[in-house]
Amino acid sequence: MALSFGVRNRTASLHMQVYIFKYCMLLRVLHKFVIFLHRKCSKNFHYNIQSEKTLKATSLDASVFLPSPTDFSQRFQRMQVIVERILVSYVSALQGVAVTWHIPHRFSKQMALKSELVNLGVKIANPSSTAGVIDIMKDLQRYCPTKETGELHTILCNGDGLSIERMIGAKRSRARTPTPASRLDGVYPAPQEFYKEGILLQDIMNEMFTQTSIADRGSLYQIKEFFNHKSMKKYVMENFQHVWDLLNLKVHASCF
Numbered sequence: 001m002a003l004s005f006g007v008r009n010r011t012a013s014l015h016m017q018v019y020i021f022k023y024c025m026l027l028r029v030l031h032k033f034v035i036f037l038h039r040k041c042s043k044n045f046h047y048n049i050q051s052e053k054t055l056k057a058t059s060l061d062a063s064v065f066l067p068s069p070t071d072f073s074q075r076f077q078r079m080q081v082i083v084e085r086i087l088v089s090y091v092s093a094l095q096g097v098a099v100t101w102h103i104p105h106r107f108s109k110q111m112a113l114k115s116e117l118v119n120l121g122v123k124i125a126n127p128s129s130t131a132g133v134i135d136i137m138k139d140l141q142r143y144c145p146t147k148e149t150g151e152l153h154t155i156l157c158n159g160d161g162l163s164i165e166r167m168i169g170a171k172r173s174r175a176r177t178p179t180p181a182s183r184l185d186g187v188y189p190a191p192q193e194f195y196k197e198g199i200l201l202q203d204i205m206n207e208m209f210t211q212t213s214i215a216d217r218g219s220l221y222q223i224k225e226f227f228n229h230k231s232m233k234k235y236v237m238e239n240f241q242h243v244w245d246l247l248n249l250k251v252h253a254s255c256f
Contacts, residue, residue: 078103081099081100081103082251083255084099084100085099085100085101086251086252086255087255090252120140120143123135123136123139127163127166128166130166130169130170130173133166133167133169133170134170134173134174134184137157137167137170137171137184137187138184140157140187141181141184141186141187143155144186144187151180152180152181152185152186153186154185154186154187154188155186155187155188156188156190157187157188157189157190158190158191158192159189159191159192160191160192160195161191161195163189164189164190164191167187167189168189170184171183171184171189194240198236198237198240201236201240201243201244201247202235202236202237204247205220205234205236205243206234208220209221209224209234218254220246220247220250223246223249223250223253224246227249229242229246232246
């Protein structure tokens, strides 16, 4: 059975905007773009961002970037399953009707196992400085598996938004070093799912949660006022669970 693992860099919790992740993604794109231009100018530049398996964008068909008919079919089936669960949960006449409570997929067996958390200890380093973040990433990289060719097997390193930004900056500062280990290629910074969900929820709130829609029956703002969710705020990270509960209420109510 194939198992996977990752590491997490945890520092002190800081108040921040969720859109820092979009900023980090932009930095990553600009980073690779600058490296590409520099490689064209300097023959002594060692950082390689392109493997032999990399394909040119012009050689790819447009269907690669667009949702396939299978994607639409799977989305429709998933929505059917969600509606069935909600109806069975709330309509007494449907109690006992068999519904799909778990949608099988190729990782179902692995995800059924409980994750094992191992404390890797405390690294004495300053997480606010580039040098300190590099020391932390070097320490985490010791746990990266090595392939038979000597190449590092890249693993995810989760953290909050500020930690991710600092790790990306640390990798940029090591971009010109000659070896994958010195470039910290074994550790790939990635925000945790909680923060990704926060970004998605914030996008929904920005687009659909407006005070001008208070008179529109069924809108998020009208539901907030009607069910007396007075303390709920538009900024998701200040009241994550409250926003989640309101959207759940909206989805469940829309099925009737």
